[in-house]
Amino acid sequence: MLGGRLPSPVPGNQFLYATRETGAPLSALNLGTVAGVGKAFNTGAQLLMGFANQVVFNFLGQNSRQPTVRSFLPLTLTQPFLRGGGRAVILEGLTQAERSLVYQVRAFAKFRQEFIVATLVGGTPITNFATSAQTPGFSGGGNADPVVGFLNVIQDIQQLENDRKNIAAFEQLLKVYTELIQGEASGLTQLQVDQVDSSLQRARQTLVNDRTNFRSALDQFKTQLGLPPDVPLTLDRALTRRFKDVFDGIDDWQRNPKRDLEELPSYATRLPRLRDVIIDGRSTLSVYNPGKDDEDDLEELLLAAERVAFEHRLDLMNQRAGLYDAWRQIRVSANALKGVFNVTLTNTFVTPARDHEPLCLRRPGQAVFAGAQHGAPPGPARGA
16 A cells, blocks of 8 residues: 555454555554354343454564454343243244144054055045045145045946846846737737837946946056056955855845745845944944844943043044144243343453453453462563
8 A cells, every 4th residue: 555544443354555655654464353153042041152353463563473462252141031031932933843743743643544444445434534635635635646445446346247237137138028029918018128128228338337437446546556557456355255245145046936035034144244343341333232222322332432532533632732732822922012121241351452362361451460480479460
């Protein structure tokens, strides 16, 4: 810098040079460092600490190689007692995040409990599959993944078999009517024959529609399982085999010209019996035992089911916890309406002027005595 006055104050990290023509020759290097750290406590208190250091190398003068070092260490502690103070208010975000994690774990556990049911029976009985899903599906709210269910596809297969039997019955009936109308003593008209033929055509159309519905449902079930639609899949009908056997037995019975009506109740006894469900030591089927004409035990059974639900239903746990969260949020919001009463403690430690030790920090005006050597009395503080 040629001529002119030196800037004041001198900024950090600069090299200043002035010639003799300025009247104040100077050759100095100024290095400045600033750092800071803060700590927040769960009571709302905040501790702020900074460190500023300035090192000046003066290349002119008698002691040009010895730098001048100044360090500052300010400390500030602020503790609010009304607004923004208190452990419950400060840790509210962390508390809610932890509780939200628990809610998601419960929702996933409930999803696992419902997974086999939704895969078996589909989304119709379970309109909101999983707690966080808005529509039936596996991928969350707004998704349209199919949840057709295994039993629904099996039902479509059984419906196809019923359609084929209906077609066979109408074809046989049409054949009989066509032969009978040839005789004048049959009393049949062409209108009756046409009606049977119309019923046959409707039965064939129903078969076509049901076959289309079955193929569509099968593809949806593959998508539900995460399989490509072109993967060959054969469904196991073991769950409905006993029902099918009873149905086929009744169908064979009605074709028998020597059938006896007294044999029909025996087919009903072949149907699979419902499995009993025990709730808190109480049988659900005992309410409807054969020969029982009242439902006096039903109220007690429902109360037991209610107690079990209160204890084990995960979605109910989340709803009750959400109510507690709402009450807690009211208290946190009420804290924001309080007045401001903060206590602040501030202290600053500095190095004395013309000191060469950057970490020799003391409060302003504090004297520091050097340690005595060989019994000599302590000397005066440096820079005092």
